Amino acid sequence: MASIRLERLTKKFGKVVAVNNLNLEVRDGEFIALLGPSGCGKTTTLLMIAGIYRPTEGNIYFDDVLVNDVAPKDRYVGLVFQSYALYPHMRVYDNIAFPLKLAKVPRKEIDRKVHEVAKLTKIEELLDRMPGQLSGGQQQRVALCRALVKEPEILLLDEPLSNLDARLRIETRAEIKRLQRELGITSILVTHDQVEALTMSERVAVMHQGVLQQYGPPDELYDRPRNLFVASFIGDPPMNLIPVEFKKTDGKPALVTDSFVLPLAEAWGEVLGQMDQGEFTLGIRPEDVRLSTEKEGNALLGEVFLTEPLGGGTLVHFRFGEISFRVLAPREIKVDVGDKLWIIPDQEKLHLFTKDGLSVREVGRQDAH
Amino acid sequence: MSSGDPKRTGRAKGYLQAFLFLLPGLILILLFFLAPVIITAVMGFTNMDYRFQWNFIGLGNFFRMADDFLIPKILINTLVYTFGTLAIFNVTFGLILALLTTSISERVGLFFRALWLLPRFTPPVVYAAIWLWILSPTRNGLLNGLRVAMGLRPIAWISQFPWGVIIITNGIIGASMGMLIFTSAIKAIPRDYLWAARVDGASWFQEVRHIVLPLIRWPLMFITAYQTLSLLTSYEYILLITQGGPFHASEVWSLYAYNKAFSAYAGTYEFGYAAALATVLVLIGTVASIAYWKIFRFREMMAQPRIEVS
Numbered sequence: 001m002a003s004i005r006l007e008r009l010t011k012k013f014g015k016v017v018a019v020n021n022l023n024l025e026v027r028d029g030e031f032i033a034l035l036g037p038s039g040c041g042k043t044t045t046l047l048m049i050a051g052i053y054r055p056t057e058g059n060i061y062f063d064d065v066l067v068n069d070v071a072p073k074d075r076y077v078g079l080v081f082q083s084y085a086l087y088p089h090m091r092v093y094d095n096i097a098f099p100l101k102l103a104k105v106p107r108k109e110i111d112r113k114v115h116e117v118a119k120l121t122k123i124e125e126l127l128d129r130m131p132g133q134l135s136g137g138q139q140q141r142v143a144l145c146r147a148l149v150k151e152p153e154i155l156l157l158d159e160p161l162s163n164l165d166a167r168l169r170i171e172t173r174a175e176i177k178r179l180q181r182e183l184g185i186t187s188i189l190v191t192h193d194q195v196e197a198l199t200m201s202e203r204v205a206v207m208h209q210g211v212l213q214q215y216g217p218p219d220e221l222y223d224r225p226r227n228l229f230v231a232s233f234i235g236d237p238p239m240n241l242i243p244v245e246f247k248k249t250d251g252k253p254a255l256v257t258d259s260f261v262l263p264l265a266e267a268w269g270e271v272l273g274q275m276d277q278g279e280f281t282l283g284i285r286p287e288d289v290r291l292s293t294e295k296e297g298n299a300l301l302g303e304v305f306l307t308e309p310l311g312g313g314t315l316v317h318f319r320f321g322e323i324s325f326r327v328l329a330p331r332e333i334k335v336d337v338g339d340k341l342w343i344i345p346d347q348e349k350l351h352l353f354t355k356d357g358l359s360v361r362e363v364g365r366q367d368a369h
Numbered sequence: 370m371s372s373g374d375p376k377r378t379g380r381a382k383g384y385l386q387a388f389l390f391l392l393p394g395l396i397l398i399l400l401f402f403l404a405p406v407i408i409t410a411v412m413g414f415t416n417m418d419y420r421f422q423w424n425f426i427g428l429g430n431f432f433r434m435a436d437d438f439l440i441p442k443i444l445i446n447t448l449v450y451t452f453g454t455l456a457i458f459n460v461t462f463g464l465i466l467a468l469l470t471t472s473i474s475e476r477v478g479l480f481f482r483a484l485w486l487l488p489r490f491t492p493p494v495v496y497a498a499i500w501l502w503i504l505s506p507t508r509n510g511l512l513n514g515l516r517v518a519m520g521l522r523p524i525a526w527i528s529q530f531p532w533g534v535i536i537i538t539n540g541i542i543g544a545s546m547g548m549l550i551f552t553s554a555i556k557a558i559p560r561d562y563l564w565a566a567r568v569d570g571a572s573w574f575q576e577v578r579h580i581v582l583p584l585i586r587w588p589l590m591f592i593t594a595y596q597t598l599s600l601l602t603s604y605e606y607i608l609l610i611t612q613g614g615p616f617h618a619s620e621v622w623s624l625y626a627y628n629k630a631f632s633a634y635a636g637t638y639e640f641g642y643a644a645a646l647a648t649v650l651v652l653i654g655t656v657a658s659i660a661y662w663k664i665f666r667f668r669e670m671m672a673q674p675r676i677e678v679s
Contacts, residue, residue: 073569081565
C-alpha cells in the first residue's frame, strides 16, 4: 500500500489549464474522492497519478518517492475506466490475466490469482465469455478485477458507477467500499456525483475549474463549506443561496432583502458587525429549516408556491419576489399551495458568504491566524 | 379489377422500387466492369491482330499458352512481385509507417505521412524517371554516384536485381495506401484501451501486439486482399522502369499481356493471345478473391442491416 502526495500539481493542454496548483495528500489505505462537475480537472488529475499524463508542473509522490518520471507500468496502480475499457478481443479470463501475463507471472500462478479475484467479485462463471456478452454491471466487475489482480498499491476509479442503472449503482457502491476495506488499498474515486463521493470515501476533494475548493471528510464539506461553490455543489436538494444585506434595525441584527427581513441571532450580529462590508450571500439548507403556523423566534412569513412530494418528505417552495426558497418538510406536516407559514431557520446552521464567495467562518479563521 | 393478394403485389412493388434504386449502379457495373471482361474473354478465343478480325480458333490461344516457354518465368515473376511487394511494403511497411506516425506527436506524424503520400500525387512518368536516375547503370545515377564517390565500381542495378527493383519501386508508392487505412484504423481505437494496456504494464511493443494489431485485424486483412488483386494487375511502373527486362526477368503477367497486345517488339499486335492471357489473369484474381473471402472470413465483418426494407 502507499500514500500519495500531490505537490503544486498543474496540467495545461495548450492554453487551457486543466489542473491548477493542486496540493493533496492521501493517507496509506485511505479512500478519497475527487468530486466536481465535468471539466473540473478531476480525471486529468487521476490520469496524472496513473502516469498517463505528464504533469506540466509540480510533483507526484508515492510514499515520499517522486514518481513524475516513472512509467505507468512501474507505478503499481490499478485503474478502472469510466468506459471499463475491457479489451473486446479477449475473453474475460484473458482480460483479467493480461496484467499478470505482461509481468511474466507463471501460468499456474495467473490461473490461481484470476480465480481468486473473480471469486472476490463473484464473476467466476463469466470467465469464458467475451466482454461484448456482458451487462454493464458485469463489465464493471471485470474491469475492477483487472485492476485488482496485480495487487496494486493504489486503486484509481474513474466514474466507475456512472454507466450503471440506479439500483445497481447503490449495490456496487457498497460492494466497492467493502472490497476497498477488505484489501486496505489506497483508493481515489473520481466522480461528479456527490452522493457517490460522500457515501464511499473518507475524505472528499471538491474541484472546480482545475482548482481545489475544499478537502475534508463528508460531514465537514456538508456542515462547513468553505466557499459558495462547495455550498452550492454539495447537498441535495441544494442549499438556498440568497443575496442579503446586513443591517441593524432598532439595534437588532437582521438580514434584509427587497422582499423580506430575517432577524438574526445576537452571535451572528457580532460576527457580521466586525466585518468591513454589509453585503453577503445567505445560505440555508432546505433541511435546516422548520415550518410552523405560529411565529417563533427569528422567523420569516412566506406563502407556499409549489410542493414536491419526495416520498420521505416534501420539498416546499416559497417565493419572495424574485427569490425562491426551498424547505424540506417532514412528511407528517401537510402543506398546500397558498398556505401561509412561518419559516424558522436554525440559526446555528446558517451559512454566510462574503462578496468574494468565502465563508464568513473562514474569514474569521484567517484573521485569527 | 381482380388484383391478386394485396400483400404479394405490395412485395412486388417493393422489389421493383429496390431494383430502380439499384439500376444506375447496375448499369455502370455492367458497362465498365462486366462488359470488358466478357469482351476480353470472347476475344481470347480468336486470333485477332491489327486487322481486328474475329476469327474464332477455339482453345488455340490456351494451348499456345501451355506451350509458351516464357509462361513459367512470367508466373514466377508475378508471384514474387505480388507477394514480395505485398509482404514487404504494402502491408508490413504501411503498417510500420502507420504505427510510427501515430506514436509520435500528431504534427510530426502528419508531416511524415504527407511526405509518404507525395509519390501518389506525382505523375507516374515523373516518378519512374526519378527511379531511372537513381538506378542508372552509369556513374551519373544517384546510387552509382555514391558508389563511385566511395571508390566502388558502378553496378547495373536493373540487370542485376530485377526483382528487387520492381518490388522496391512499386512498394515505396504502394505502402501509402496501407499507411492511410491503418492510420485511421489505429486512430479509431478508443484511447482508453491503450491507456488501460499501459497501466496494465504493456510496453509499446506489447501494446501494439496485444491491443492494436488484434483491433485493426479487419483493415489488415482488407488491405492484404485488396492489394493482392491490385498488384496482380498493375504493371505501369515496371513498364516505365524496366520494361520487363532484362529479357523478361522482371516481366509480370499483366505486362506480358500488354506487350503481346500493344508492343512492337512482339511483332504483330496479338490481341487474341493477349486477351486470353488477360482472361487467365481475371480467373486467377477471382480465385484469389474467393480464397481471401474464405480464409479471412470476411462474411463475419458484415452486419445485418438495422432497417427493414420490405
